[in-house]
Amino acid sequence: xxxxxxxxxxxxxxxxxxxxxxxxxxxxxxxxxxxxxxxxxxxxxxxxxxxxxxxxxxxxxxxxxxxxxxxxxxxxxxxxxxxxxxxxxxxxxxxxxxxxxxxxxxxxxxxxxxxxxxxxxxxxxxxxxxxxxxxxxxxxxxxxxxxxxxxxxxxxxxxxxxxxxxxxxxxxxxxxxxxxxxxxxxxxxxxxxxxxxxxxxxxxxxxxxxxxxxxxxxxxxxxxxxxxxxxxxxxxxxxxxxxxxxxxxxxxxxxxxxxxxxxxxxxxxxxxxxxxxxxxxxxxxxxxxxxxxxxxxxxxxxxxxxxxxxxxxxxxxxxxxxxxxxxxxxx
Numbered sequence: 058x059x060x061x062x063x064x065x066x067x068x069x070x071x072x073x074x075x076x077x078x079x080x081x082x083x084x085x086x087x088x089x090x091x092x093x094x095x096x097x098x099x100x101x102x103x104x105x106x107x108x109x110x111x112x113x114x115x116x117x118x119x120x121x122x123x124x125x126x127x128x129x130x131x132x133x134x135x136x137x138x139x140x141x142x143x144x145x146x147x148x149x150x151x152x153x154x155x156x157x158x159x160x161x162x163x164x165x166x167x168x169x170x171x172x173x174x175x176x177x178x179x180x181x182x183x184x185x186x187x188x189x190x191x192x193x194x195x196x197x198x199x200x201x202x203x204x205x206x207x208x209x210x211x212x213x214x215x216x217x218x219x220x221x222x223x224x225x226x227x228x229x230x231x232x233x234x235x236x237x238x239x240x241x242x243x244x245x246x247x248x249x250x251x252x253x254x255x256x257x258x259x260x261x262x263x264x265x266x267x268x269x270x271x272x273x274x275x276x277x278x279x280x281x282x283x284x285x286x287x288x289x290x291x292x293x294x295x296x297x298x299x300x301x302x303x304x305x306x307x308x309x310x311x312x313x314x315x316x317x318x319x320x321x322x323x324x325x326x327x328x329x330x331x332x333x334x335x336x337x338x339x340x341x342x343x344x345x346x347x348x349x350x351x352x353x354x355x356x357x358x359x360x361x362x363x364x365x366x367x368x369x370x371x372x373x374x375x376x377x378x379x380x381x382x383x384x385x386x387x388x
């Protein structure tokens with residue numbers, strides 16, 4: 058692999074292993090994944106073949122907590138998800154009542170990635186996941202208290218089984234019917250920086266023309282939902298869906314966090330979290346993609362289309378579960 062190569066090709070585990078080796082990461086042999094152990098967590102990297110095709114990073118803390126600690130851990134995870142672009146922090150409750158802390162990021166790879174883009178996603182996840190688990194260990198020191206032998210056993214267990222997110226089904230939607238279908242494994246194309254002008258052009262190609270613009274980003278109302286489109290620090294392409302039900306921050310916080318947590322486990326390309334303002338407890342759902350290496354037009358169009366589709370369906374699900382009615386005005 059040439060990590061300065063701009064040629065876009067299909068994302069495979071062999072390419073991920075090569076990038077991990079290039080970065081000097083320890084890799085545990087595994088058949089259907091790339092397992093990367095660290096002191097506080099173990100990461101499994103997979104290529105999810107279902108629609109839409111994704112490159113998925115899933116890390117589990119090496120320690121678990123008791124069910125009695127779930128409220129404290131929920132607050133920690135929600136604050137992280139609110140303040141940071143990634144990774145998405147989630148909680149998984151086991152059959153024995155134990156609570157696992159899981160961090161994950163998924164990358165849309167429908168149109169492939171260049172070697173430079175693969176390396177960028179690998180390096181970004183490696184640094185941000187370490188930061189998250191460092192903050193977790195600072196808040197809960199027991200999460201870093203594990204012997205070398207216990208760590209090795211966990212690493213081998215991870216290599217034998219998939220610890221990735223639950224499989225998700227593709228959603229048929231009119232917004233996806235015009236998506237570009239890549240017919241060849243290798244594509245020569247022009248990778249360019251992602252700008253608000255390019256995002257606006259992509260939205261207009263979908264028939265979304267009532268868009269407000271300011272120096273910070275773009276805003277549009279789509280099916281009754283306020284969407285923001287930004288090129289954030291990194292840079293990252295960020296799409297944010299807003300739902301403002303004005304719920305009770307005291308009585309509804311844990312209930313709505315758990316709904317967001319379920320969504321985060323089931324929709325690997327999204328991140329849902331709660332936000333409190335003067336009007337009460339609100340919900341935000343984000344779709345984020347690192348664009349340090351830029352995107353070609355097909356890649357950008359795929360990100361925009363999938364972001365809109367996934368966020369609308371996610372807000373439909375979470376609002377129905379929370380209030381009994383949908384926040385989305387479906388045509």
